[in-house]
Amino acid sequence: MDTTAARERALDAAERLFYGRGVQAVGMDDVRAASGVSLKRLYQLFPAKERLVEAYLERRDIRWRGRLAAYVAERGDPEERLLAVFDWLEEWFGEDGFRGCAWINAHGELGASSARVTAQARAHQRAFRAYLAGLVADAGRPAALAGALFLLAEGAIVAAGTAGSTEPAREARETARLLLGAAGAG
Amino acid sequence: MDTTAARERALDAAERLFYGRGVQAVGMDDVRAASGVSLKRLYQLFPAKERLVEAYLERRDIRWRGRLAAYVAERGDPEERLLAVFDWLEEWFGEDGFRGCAWINAHGELGASSARVTAQARAHQRAFRAYLAGLVADAGRPAALAGALFLLAEGAIVAAGTAGSTEPAREARETARLLLGAAGAG
DNA sequence: TTGACTGGAGAACGACCGTTCTCTAGATTA
DNA sequence: TAATCTAGAGAACGGTCGTTCTCCAGTCAA
Incomplete structure (x- = not known):
């Protein structure tokens, strides 16, 4: 799984979980489990949870519109x-x-x-x-x-x-x- | 401080904090510190945080309208x-x-x-x-x-x-x- | 004064969370 | 083959949170 694919999978899972349950109710380990992207890789792609939330909102905005x-x-x-x-x-x-x-x-x-x-x-x-x-x-x-x-x-x-x-x-x-x-x- | 006063003080603090920062970002101990109502009493008045949130929303609705x-x-x-x-x-x-x-x-x-x-x-x-x-x-x-x-x-x-x-x-x-x-x- | 009760302060408990670290297995290169 | 690198699994760490418990000071009845 290359970097782009890992990023997309992480964002897919983040979007589903964050939107469905609320951001604070979802842990980074939930994103890992739902995406299959390891914690190590998640933190390489997004150096903090806040960045993952930001990227989720940004991608969703483009797709939604x-x-x-x-x-x-x-x-x-x-x-x-x-x-x-x-x-x-x-x-x-x-x-x-x-x-x-x-x-x-x-x-x-x-x-x-x-x-x-x-x-x-x-x-x-x-x-x-x-x-x-x-x-x-x-x-x-x-x-x-x-x-x-x-x-x-x-x-x-x-x-x-x-x-x-x-x-x-x-x-x-x-x-x-x-x-x-x-x-x-x- | 009688029960009614403690309840009002707790709800005053809860409303200010929950509305201002979001519910999950506020701990019961924050409510205690802001209200002066001890944790023991808070849990006598509201047997769980969810009940405090519920009471906050209910009272705010009446006041707002x-x-x-x-x-x-x-x-x-x-x-x-x-x-x-x-x-x-x-x-x-x-x-x-x-x-x-x-x-x-x-x-x-x-x-x-x-x-x-x-x-x-x-x-x-x-x-x-x-x-x-x-x-x-x-x-x-x-x-x-x-x-x-x-x-x-x-x-x-x-x-x-x-x-x-x-x-x-x-x-x-x-x-x-x-x-x-x-x-x-x- | 004694005993029983109340309420507060704050420690304690168990769970979880964001983040980092360790260890290991496999791939790659020389 | 030996050396090096990468990535994953999952433990570990420090902190926080909801909730409960302990301990103690104060109060009131007898």
Whole structure:
């Protein structure tokens, strides 16, 4: 197993465990057992647990936004693409093991003591918001709409995460539709 | 110090520490040191840390909604009361030590292993939503508007929590105003 | 004064956790 | 083959945590 493969396996296990149970509830030895990557190698790849958490959040951000963008890009109409964001959220909420927003959860747990975790959470929110801003611009809508959609999406994610329901996605979508219908919308 | 006073002091310290640093980052001995309530007494009042966390979330829910309702009740117009929710959020976000939603944070940290924490998080969201539904009904607006305002508020809370800014409150307020302006709004 | 009870301070206990170290087996190179 | 390097398994280390226990000072009843 070369370095790249070990790193990927470690991050696969870290993501599954950290997201599913919370970061502090998972020990480095749990990551070792789940990944098959020895402790020695884990610490060569990530010199401290905090670095593994950081790398987990960073990779998840890229993948998460990639999945969302791929789903949305399939819609032809720019306005439909805006609403497709919430369709994708609904699919995501229905997946096994969905437990809300990984960055908010990690920030709530470690943000007070880890600048790296805080930075990852902020970067994720900024990137998601920027992505929405792009969709809004493509649809020729006022820039302020992006903030509204961002808040609706984040609200839906946390509401679904604690309630264990996909319904918030539909509520958010319906609200977004209403905002698009409102004259000018912004 | 009688039982009631010891309980209040313990909960005061628990709330400050758990909310400020995260639950797992705070030991029972930290609560003892911050409250002046001995470990023996802490365990008489709360037979396990999980019960202290539960009581902290429960009391905070009552106080949080009480503060919100008191602020909102000062506005005469039912429609103004709806928007006042977001004014209060903005004040809250600006307070020292604001760190997002206590229930989402606790749920992200412990929800996977503690049914009591999950129950508290769900109860809080249900109660907040029901409160908003009451305001919406008082304003003679369609019930579906409550869901939209709830998502906007939750989104603003988590966005402000990670970004460390009060701006999301204004964004959410402006979006709410737009929704109120939209014909029928629901 | 004696005895019984209460509560606090803090030690103790067992478990775990992040991190490092030891030991060994296998691969690689000369 | 001999020497060197790598990596894994898992023990070890120092620290912390939730929880319980010990010991003692103070209080109150008789």
